[in-house]
Amino acid sequence: MEMGRDLALLAPELTLAAAAMLMIVAEMFRAARLVLAIGLAGLAAATLLTLPMLSVDATVFGGTYRIDLISGWAKLILLPGTALSLLLVRAEITGRPREGSVQSLVVLVTLGALMLSGAGDMMVVVIGVVLTGLGSFALVAWPRDDAATEAAMKYLVFGAVTGSVMIYGLTFWFGGTGSTLFSELGQLQGQTLVTIAGLIAIIVGLGYKGSLVPFHFWAPDAYQGAPVSIAAYLSVITKAAAFFAFAQVLRDLPRDGGWPLALAVIAAATMTYGYLAALVQTNLVRLIAYSSVAQSGYFLMGVVALGASGFAVPGILVFAAAYVAMNLGAFAVVLLAGRDLGDLEGFGRTRPWLGAAMVVFLLSLTGIPPLFGFVGKFYLLSAAVEAGYLWLAIIGVLNSVLALGVYLRLMVPMYRTSSTEHPSEVGAVLTQGTVVVTVLATLLIGLAAGILPGP
Amino acid sequence: MPLLTIATFLPILAGLALMALPDRSTKKAHTVSIAATGAVFLITLGIWARGIVAGDFAQVEEIAWIPAIGAAYRLGVDGLSLPLVLLTSLLFLLSALYSARIGERAASYVVLMLMLETASLGTFMALDGLLFYVFFEVSLVGMYFMIAGWGYEERQRAALMFFLYTLVGSLPLLLAIIGLYLGSGTFDMRVWVEGTTLGGLPAMLALIAMLVTFAVKIPAFPVHTWLPAAHVQAPTAGSVILAGVMLKFGTYGLMRFAYQMTPEAFAQAGQVILAFGVVSALYGAFAALAQSDLKKMIAYTSVNHMGYVVMGVAIAALATEPRIRTIALDGATLQMVSHGLVTGALFFLVGMLQDRAHTRGIGDFGGLLGRVPWLGWAFILSAFASLGLPGLAHFPAEFQIFLATLNGMPWGLIAILAIVVTAALYLRAIAGVFLGEMNDKWADMPDLDRREKLVVLPLLVLTVLIGVAPGWLIDMIHTTMTGLGN
Numbered sequence: 001m002e003m004g005r006d007l008a009l010l011a012p013e014l015t016l017a018a019a020a021m022l023m024i025v026a027e028m029f030r031a032a033r034l035v036l037a038i039g040l041a042g043l044a045a046a047t048l049l050t051l052p053m054l055s056v057d058a059t060v061f062g063g064t065y066r067i068d069l070i071s072g073w074a075k076l077i078l079l080p081g082t083a084l085s086l087l088l089v090r091a092e093i094t095g096r097p098r099e100g101s102v103q104s105l106v107v108l109v110t111l112g113a114l115m116l117s118g119a120g121d122m123m124v125v126v127i128g129v130v131l132t133g134l135g136s137f138a139l140v141a142w143p144r145d146d147a148a149t150e151a152a153m154k155y156l157v158f159g160a161v162t163g164s165v166m167i168y169g170l171t172f173w174f175g176g177t178g179s180t181l182f183s184e185l186g187q188l189q190g191q192t193l194v195t196i197a198g199l200i201a202i203i204v205g206l207g208y209k210g211s212l213v214p215f216h217f218w219a220p221d222a223y224q225g226a227p228v229s230i231a232a233y234l235s236v237i238t239k240a241a242a243f244f245a246f247a248q249v250l251r252d253l254p255r256d257g258g259w260p261l262a263l264a265v266i267a268a269a270t271m272t273y274g275y276l277a278a279l280v281q282t283n284l285v286r287l288i289a290y291s292s293v294a295q296s297g298y299f300l301m302g303v304v305a306l307g308a309s310g311f312a313v314p315g316i317l318v319f320a321a322a323y324v325a326m327n328l329g330a331f332a333v334v335l336l337a338g339r340d341l342g343d344l345e346g347f348g349r350t351r352p353w354l355g356a357a358m359v360v361f362l363l364s365l366t367g368i369p370p371l372f373g374f375v376g377k378f379y380l381l382s383a384a385v386e387a388g389y390l391w392l393a394i395i396g397v398l399n400s401v402l403a404l405g406v407y408l409r410l411m412v413p414m415y416r417t418s419s420t421e422h423p424s425e426v427g428a429v430l431t432q433g434t435v436v437v438t439v440l441a442t443l444l445i446g447l448a449a450g451i452l453p454g455p
Numbered sequence: 456m457p458l459l460t461i462a463t464f465l466p467i468l469a470g471l472a473l474m475a476l477p478d479r480s481t482k483k484a485h486t487v488s489i490a491a492t493g494a495v496f497l498i499t500l501g502i503w504a505r506g507i508v509a510g511d512f513a514q515v516e517e518i519a520w521i522p523a524i525g526a527a528y529r530l531g532v533d534g535l536s537l538p539l540v541l542l543t544s545l546l547f548l549l550s551a552l553y554s555a556r557i558g559e560r561a562a563s564y565v566v567l568m569l570m571l572e573t574a575s576l577g578t579f580m581a582l583d584g585l586l587f588y589v590f591f592e593v594s595l596v597g598m599y600f601m602i603a604g605w606g607y608e609e610r611q612r613a614a615l616m617f618f619l620y621t622l623v624g625s626l627p628l629l630l631a632i633i634g635l636y637l638g639s640g641t642f643d644m645r646v647w648v649e650g651t652t653l654g655g656l657p658a659m660l661a662l663i664a665m666l667v668t669f670a671v672k673i674p675a676f677p678v679h680t681w682l683p684a685a686h687v688q689a690p691t692a693g694s695v696i697l698a699g700v701m702l703k704f705g706t707y708g709l710m711r712f713a714y715q716m717t718p719e720a721f722a723q724a725g726q727v728i729l730a731f732g733v734v735s736a737l738y739g740a741f742a743a744l745a746q747s748d749l750k751k752m753i754a755y756t757s758v759n760h761m762g763y764v765v766m767g768v769a770i771a772a773l774a775t776e777p778r779i780r781t782i783a784l785d786g787a788t789l790q791m792v793s794h795g796l797v798t799g800a801l802f803f804l805v806g807m808l809q810d811r812a813h814t815r816g817i818g819d820f821g822g823l824l825g826r827v828p829w830l831g832w833a834f835i836l837s838a839f840a841s842l843g844l845p846g847l848a849h850f851p852a853e854f855q856i857f858l859a860t861l862n863g864m865p866w867g868l869i870a871i872l873a874i875v876v877t878a879a880l881y882l883r884a885i886a887g888v889f890l891g892e893m894n895d896k897w898a899d900m901p902d903l904d905r906r907e908k909l910v911v912l913p914l915l916v917l918t919v920l921i922g923v924a925p926g927w928l929i930d931m932i933h934t935t936m937t938g939l940g941n
Contacts, residue, residue, distance in 0.1 A: 045467020
C-alpha cells in the first residue's frame with residue numbers, strides 16, 4: 001500500500017527514467033530520430049503527470065525524496081527546458097556519430113537534476129550530484145577534439161574533488177543528527193562547528209554545480225569546449241537544479257548558524273565577478289558563460305533569504321523559470337549567429353526577427369520590466385530586503401547596471417551596418433522554433449505572473 | 456468603457472499591427488502612426504470630459520495581476536496626472552505629424568514611437584507601484600533605441616550615456632518600491648499616497664532612493680549631464696518627447712512618490728530639496744547662456760524650468776499654511792504642462808531650422824526673420840513664453856511658485872535671477888538668428904509648409920491661452936491640489 005502510493009507520486013520521475021532506458025536501447029540500433037522522439041515523448045508525459053501533483057506536499061521512501069512545491073515546479077521548469085535543449089542538440093549535431101547517445105545522456109542528466117530538486121536526504125543529493133556530473137562530463141567531451149577533452153578533464157577533476165569534499169563534510173551532519181534526512185537538521189541547533197562543517201560541504205558540492213565564485217572555473221571552459229547546445233543545456237538545467245537542491249537542504253537548517261551571511265557574501269562576489277569577467281570576453285559562449293555565473297549570484301540571494309522571507313522559494317522558482325527561457329533563447333541565437341562577438345555584427349539588420357528576440361533575451365537577463373527576468377529578480381530582491389539583507393539587494397541592483405554594460409556589448413553591434421553574411425544554416429528550423437518558444441515565454445509569462453508560485 | 460486602458464494600449468497595439476502587415480512601406484507606417492496617436496488624443500479628451508474628483512483618483516480601472524503579492528493592473532487619473540496625460544497625447548500626435556518626413560526605417564521608428572506613447576501614458580496613469588515601474592523602464596528602453604537608431608552623428612555614445620545614466624537612476628526606485636511594498640503588503644499606490652506606509656529611518660531611506668531616481672530624470676543639478684548629450688543627438692521628435700513628456704516622469708514622481716508617499720521625511724529634507732531646485736534653476740540658466748548650439752541651449756533651459764518645479768514641491772512640503780502649499784503645488788503642476796508645450800514648440804522649431812540648414816549654431820544664421828517669418832515669429836513667441844513673459848504659458852506657473860516661495864522661504868527667491876539670465880540668452884539667440892545682417896547662404900530658405908504649421912500652431916495657441924486665461928487648466932489641477940495641501 002505504502003509502496004504503491006510512493007510509486008504513484010514518483011510517476012513523472014519513473015516515466016522519465018523509462019524513457020531514458022528506451023532511448024539507450026534505440027541508440028543501440030542507431031535510430032537517432034527514434035531516440036529523439038522517445039525523449040520528447042517521455043519529457044512531455046512526465047510534464048503532464050506533474051501538473052495534477054503541484055499542490056501535493058508529501059515525501060516518499062521514508063522522507064528521502066520530497067514531492068512538494070519546489071520539486072513540482074522544478075519538474076515543470078526542467079522538463080520543458082530539457083525538451084527544448086534536445087531540439088537544439090538535434091539542430092546542431094544532426095547526422096553526426098553518436099547523436100542518440102548525446103540525447104540519452106541529456107535525459108539522464110535531467111533525471112539527476114530532478115533527484116537534486118526533490119532531495120530530502122543527504123544520500124539523494126549525492127546521487128543527484130553524481131548522476132548529473134557523470135553525464136555532463138561525457139557530454140562536454142563529445143566533440144572529441146582537444147578543447148573539448150581538456151574542458152571535460154577540468155570539469156571531471158573539479159567535480160571529483162568537490163564531490164569528495166561534499167561527501168566528507170556531510171558525514172559531520174550525519175554525526176550531529178544521527179540521520180541522513182534533511183528534516184532532522186533542526187537538531188543541529190547549538191552545534192556550531194558541526195553545522196559549519198556540513199555547510200561548507202554543501203556549499204562546495206552544490207556551489208560547483210551552480211558555478212558560484214570561487215567554484216566556477218570549470219564553467220567557461222566547459223561551455224566553450226562543448227557543443228553550443230550542450231553549453232546551453234548545462235548552463236540552465238544543472239544550474240537551476242543546484243539551486244533547487246540548495247533550497248531543499250537549507251530550508252531546514254537553523255538560521256542562527258551564520259550561513260545566510262556567508263552565502264550573502266558569496267552571492268555578492270559571484271554576481272560582481274561574473275559580470276566583470278563577462279565585460280572583457282570576446283567569445284560569445286564565454287561571455288554568456290560568465291553572465292550565467294553572475295546570474296547564479298542572483299539565485300543565491302533567494303537561498304540567503306530561505307526561512308526569513310516568503311519570497312525566497314517563489315523567487316528561486318520564478319527566476320529559474322525565467323532563466324531557463326532567456327538563457328536557452330540566447331544560446332539558441334548564438335547557435336544561429338556564430339560563436340564570436342564579431343559574428344553578431346549587423347545581425348539585427350539582416351535577421352530582424354532573430355535580432356529582436358535576442359534583444360528581448362538580453363533585456364530580460366538585465367532585468368528590465370515587464371520581461372520574465374524582471375519578475376524573478378524582483379522576487380529575489382524582495383526576499384533579500386525582507387530577510388534584512390538590504391546591502392545585498394543594493395549590490396544586486398548595482399550589478400544590474402554592470403549587466404546592462406555586458407549585454408549592450410552584444411546589442412550595439414547587432415544594429416551596426418556590416419557586410420557580415422548571416423546565412424540560414426542546416427537545422428535552423430528547430431533552433432528558430434526554440435527561439436520562438438523561449439521568446440514568447442520571456443515576453444508573456446512576466447505579464448501573467450499570477451500563474452506562478454507566490455509568497 | 457475603460458478609456459484609460461484603451462488610450463494606454465492603443466498605440467502599442469497599432470504598432471504590433473503595423474509589424475504584422477506584409478507591406479510596411481514608409482507611407483503606411485506614418486499613416487498608422489498619425490491615425491493611432493490622433494485616436495489616442497481624442498480618447499484622452501474623452502477622459503478629460505469625464506472629469507476628475509476631489510480628494511481621490513477618478514475613472515479607476517482595476518484587474519488582478521499577481522494576487523499573491525497584491526500587485527494589480529490599476530489605472531486612474533487625478534488633477535496631477537490628467538494634465539500630463541493630455542500633454543502627452545498632444546505631443547505624440549504632433550510628433551507623429553512632424554515625423555511623417557522620416558524615410559529611414561520608418562516602420563521601426565513608428566513602432567518605437569508608439570511603444571513610447573504607451574509607456575508614457577502608462578507611467579502617468581498607473582496606480583500600482585509595480586506597474587508604474589514597468590512603464591517607467593519600458594520608456595527608457597524605447598528612448599534608447601530611438602536615439603541610437605535615428606539620432607545624429609554621436610548618437611551611439613549619447614544613447615549609451617542616456618541608458619546607463621537613467622537605468623542607474625531608476626534602480627534605487629525599485630528598492631524604494633520594495634520597501635513601500637514590504638511596509639504595506641500591497642502595491643496599491645492609493646494606499647501608499649496616504650503617506651503612512653513608512654516612517655522614521657525607512658521613510659528617509661526610501662525618500663533618498665526616490666530622490667536619486669527622480670533627480671536624474673528631472674534632471675536636477677548635478678545629475679543633469681546626460682540631458683544635453685541626449686538632446687543634441689536625439690532626432691527632433693525624440694527631443695520633443697524627451698523634454699516634453701519624459702522629463703515630467705521625474706517631476707511627476709517627485710510629487711506622486713516622494714512628496715505624497717513619504718511626506719514627513721520630505722518635509723525634513725525640504726530645505727535641501729529646495730536648495731537643489733534653486734541651484735538647478737540658476738545653473739540651467741547660466742549653462743544655457745554659455746551655449747552656441749540652439750538645441751543645447753534649449754536643453755539647458757529645461758534644467759532651469761524643472762528647477763522651478765522642484766522648488767515648488769519643496770516649498771509645499773516646507774510651508775505650514777495650507778493655502779501656500781496649494782499655490783505652490785498648483786504652480787509646480789502648471790509649470791510641467793507649460794514647459795511641455797513651450798519647449799516642445801522650441802524643439803520642433805529648431806528641428807525645422809536644422810532640416811533646412813543642417814546646422815544649429817547661433818552664429819551660423821542672421822536676419823532670418825524676413826526670409827522665414829512664420830518660423831521666426833513662432834520661435835520668438837515661444838522664446839518669450841520660455842523666459843516667463845506675462846500673458847504666456849510659463850508666467851502663471853512661475854508666478855505662483857515664486858509667490859509661494861516669497862511666503863514660505865524667501866531666500867529661495869534668488870532663483871528669480873535665473874529669469875533675467877534666461878531673458879538675456881533668448882534675446883541673444885533671437886538677435887543672432889532672426890535679426891541683424893542676413894546671411895546670403897540662407898537666401899532661398901523656405902518658410903514653414905502646411906504640415907509644419909499644423910505641428911507648431913496648436914502649441915502656440917495653447918501657450919497663449921494658458922498665459923491669458925489659465926483658469927480652465929488650473930481649476931482641474933486645483934481640484935486635487937487643495938486635497939494635497941492639507
